[in-house]
Amino acid sequence: MALFKRLAETERPTLTFTLDGQPATGLLGDTLLTAVLTCAEHLRGSDFSAERRAGFCLMGACQDCWVRLEDGRRVRACSTLLEDGQAIRRDPGRQA
């Protein structure tokens, strides 16, 4: 199930990516956060209880939307635009 719901700007070109290895699609101009949360329910696991998180502030302040790209880079999903063919991985988080 998706968390976010698209209300406008749905006529944009489709981009494909993978989320934890599974094929998924987003739209040109989506942030990674939008692309993931319009087809899934979370972005990462928290650092001390592996609780699901899906971002919070969307303006680069809360640091709770980090995802991993294929090259190992960790990026803020809210402020990174989706590129075609990206492989996005969600960190499962850790239990204290």
Place this chain on the structure above:
Amino acid sequence: MKTVVIVGAGPAGITAARTLLDHGVTPVLVDESLRGGGQIYRRQPANFQRSAKQLYGFEAGKATLLHRTLDELATLVDYRPETLVWNAENGRLDMLNNGHAESIEYAQIIVATGATDRILPVPGWTLPGVYSLGAAQIALKYQGCAIGERVAFCGSGPLLYLVAYQYAKAGAKVVAVLDSAPFSAQCRALPALLGQPATLAKGLYYRAWLTAHGIPVHQGATLSHIDGEQRVTGIHWDQQEIACDAVAFAHALRSETQLADLLGCEFAWNALNRAWLPQRDAAGRSSVAGVYLAGDGAGIMGADAAQMAGERAALALLEDTGIAIDPRRPAVLEQQLASIQRFRHGLETAFPFPENWAAEAPDELILCRCEEVSVGEVRAVVDEGHWEVNRVKAHCRVGMGRCQGRMCGLAAAEIIAERSGREIQNVGRLRGQAPIKPLPFGVEVQP
């Protein structure tokens, strides 16, 4: 002349850059975002089609003008989007642009770092589907998305009604608006709010529109907790509940002051903002020579005031550099800013800070979402005799996580003050640290 740097390309930073350029000074304009405009006038990606009217409503004209100014400036000043200033030391700024580290020496700097939502956590606030009010607005404005299918808006402040209205207007299902401020407070605030009748009218319009469209607005209603296991399923307040799959909440805004802190600015307690703010004179001069402050980053006054303060700070910088300016302009700007400040007092009466939040917060509530520190853990540290916020942070890691207390710092201070029996202004100020935001490993540093 040495380099003049402006940090932040929102209403304050853009107007400051325009003013400097008009007087022959070409600044470096650094902004963390891709397209500038700040948060309230944030621009959608270039391939989106919605009109300014759809995005910014009554403010479409102002937003368009500001964006046009930035587009002009982009070719005339040294504009650096997608660039984070993460440290300031000895006249030098350390920056990060797309994984590349660079530094710049500055002679003068205008800090226009803006604001984020002020958050008072409630149980369940870390669940997927819970966002700040600002976040909910960004999802819609910047991405054309709602944060869920059935959205509840909670908290207080002007943004509460504005975002609920924008969602309903865009076709989202708004299940309820919970305003923690009682109606009586808004009546009391009327005399001060009438000083800015256009702004007041807009606020009343959003409220009336929601009611007219059958959206339940509950006043004096405080969100008590959010239900859900893997994601939001509902909210509770005053023995009432409603099912929903998304919640947006905040209590007004808080200033982003970390950079001013690293620049060595003196801070003072500001009762109106209920926060420590860098000190500034009416023109925007900080306590440090060559450092100027403008916009919401130096105290919450909104976008109109930010533009005026950006211009005023730039004029102060020019005056201090010995460059001639229109001698009548500063007084005009300062009068307008004083008028908005009176309105701001009215808003604080209309949407008062919920002073009982700290006493009512349950021990098991997660206060710090980065380090997952509970209210009870903070109280336990206070019970050991600690009452200074940085000291409490050292003991239990509240505010020590990746966001550096941006989300929980003010709430932590409220818990400490309530538990230790001190006034909120007497528990200290959470200090800023470099890097202001997390840096990736493997940053390429220029020699």
